[in-house]
Structure formats: structure tokens, C-alpha cells
Amino acid sequence: MPSSLSTLKASIARTSCVKALCAAFALLFVLALPAAAQLSFKPTAESVHEDQLLNALKEGDKITGRISIPDAMAASLIQPAGRDWRDFQRSKLPIIGGVTIIGMFAVLVIFLMVRGRIRIHHGFAGTTILRFASFERFTHWLTASCFIVLALSGLNISFGRILILPLFGAQAFATLSTYAKFAHNYLAFPFMLGVLIMFLIWIKDNIPGKLDLEWFKQGGGILFKGRHPPSPRFNAGQKGIFWIVVLGGALMSVSGWCLLFPYLPANVTTLQLLSVIHAVIAMLLIAIMMAHIYIGSIGMEGAFDAMGTGEVDLNWAKEHHSLWVEEEQAKGQAPSGSTPRAVPAE
Secondary structure, three states, X not given: OHHHHHHHHHHHHHHHHHHHHHHHHHHXXXXXXXXXXXXXXXXXXXXXXXXXXXXXHHOOOOEEOOOOOOOHHHHEEEOHHHHHHHHHHXXXXXXXXXXXXXXXXXXXXXXXXXHOOEOOOOOOOOOEEEOOOHHHHXXXXXXXXXXXXXXXXXXXXXXXXXXXXXXXXXXXXXXXXXXXHHHHHHHHHHHHHHHHHHHHHHHHHOOOOHHHHHHHHOHHHOOOOOXXXXXXXXXXXXXXXXXXXXXXXXXXXXHHXXXXXXXXXXXXXXHHHHHHHHHHHHHHHHHHHHHHHHHHHHHEOOOOHHHHOOEEEHHHHHHHOHHHHHXXXXXXXXXXXOOOOOOOOO
């Protein structure tokens, strides 16, 4: 009997302990509930609704995060303008470039078929006159050669996947694109230097004047056969090319510099805008340079010699730059109609 009583008491004691432990756990759970509610992830919460996220993007708000590095642009996770920029690079820019470049090529072919090559009206005189000094030709070819590499490597961004990748395969395209990137980045600096030097040495001869209007009225001796308006060292068309190269090159240099060193603008939207400006101006410059190359080579007889050897035929010079020839003959004290000596075009 005493044994049964002690057993009962022990059982009651164990039950009380269990109840006490349960009560303690319950109390801890209640106390921890607010903290658990704060730390818990709620996939249905309003802050992570997909509709709200899309609406925020439509309104132009950026989705940003917290960063521990100085680069503030790294905090942008999603930017609505980036989608527009990506669509422009992938769809609109290739169309703009294709229409501009192919269109210019078509115009030049049609012009050659209709107008033919611009010949020297009185034939070659057999006497030459120095038009460009060695340093001028060096600057021209430095800038021109860099521009060609920059143009081809830049076009690879817009048209490489369409034209080169299917022909040579992914591995060759990746290798080519890598070298093109390095060439584009490093040759940008001598190109900028060349544009600056050309501006300094030729600015004095490229100030627009009244004669330029007359040159345009007569088609510059290009549109109409036998018409060669009087022109100084650079005619109106060449002056136009000069200012296009200088101003376009300056915009390309500024935008390209920011793309090379993206921490300068420190803004993703600004970088995207600069990349668009850089690409559009590049397409326009490529098309204009195609016309410049055409006129300076197969389009006009005797024109290539100006940047080839530096000396041009006297009859060519008289037809296209008669005022300049008169100035050079006066400097060289050569009588009119006699054989002038080669003098620097300064």
C-alpha cells in the first residue's frame, strides 16, 4: 500500500514537470512570435507582388540595392531605360546603319554610272605643284587609317552577329571581336590626336566665305561637266568635310572617352545616351567618309596624288583650285604660263 502511494506521487510529479515544460515552451514561442514575424519571408506580401514591380518599372523607377563599394552605379539592379537602350542597339541601330551605309554606297554607284569619272578637262600638264607637305600627309593618313579600323571594329558590334558569326563560327567570331575591341580602344587615342592636329594646321584655310556659295551654285565642278568655279586651297565641299570631321570627331572623342572610363559620368542613363550618340555619329561619319574616299580616288582623276605624293598636276590644280594656284605662283615668282616650281602650300 505505501508502495502504491509513492508510485502515484511520482507519477503526479512527472506530469507536473511535463506541464511546466510545455508552459515554458509556449511562453517562449509567444515571446518570439513578433521577431519571427519580422524575419519571415512572405511571398504573397504586397511589396513583392509582380504587378507592383512591373508598375514601378513602367513609371521609370529604378530597382536598387545596397552596396559596399564606391561605385554608385552598381546599386542599380533593374533600370527601365536599359530595356529601351538594348532594343535600340539590337534592332533600330542596325537598321539606321544599314540604310545609311548601303544607301550611300548605292548613291555613289549611281553617280559613277551617270556622271562618270571626273576627268581633267585639258588633260595632264605634265607639271606638278606641291599641294600637301609631308607632315600634313602623315597626319591625314594617321587619322584615316585609325578611322578605318575604328569603323570596322565598331560595325562588328552592330553587324558581327548577323554577318560574321554565321560564316566563321562562334569561336572565330569571339576571337575576332576580342581583338577588335582592343584595337578600337587603343587606336581611339591616335585618332583623337590626328583630328586635333588637322584642326590646328588647316583651320586657317577652312573658314567659310562668299566664294563657297558660288561653288555650290555651280555644283562644285562635280555635277556639271566643264564647270570649275574659282576656289582657294580648300573648296566649299572640302571645308564641309573638314568641319564634319572636326565636330563629329570631337563628339566621338568625348562620348568615346566616357565609354572608356565609365566612372566619369557616374550615371548609367548618361552612359546609355552617350553610347547612342557615339553609334549614330559613327554611322553618319562612315557614310560621309565613303563619299570622301570615292572623290579622292576613282571619282576624280588626279585627286589621289594630293595625299599620295603630295604633288598634283598643274592643270588639275588650275581647274579645281585656281585661286590657290595663283597664290602659289605669286609666292614662287613664277610667270603666268611658265612651269612653276614645287612650293609648299602654306
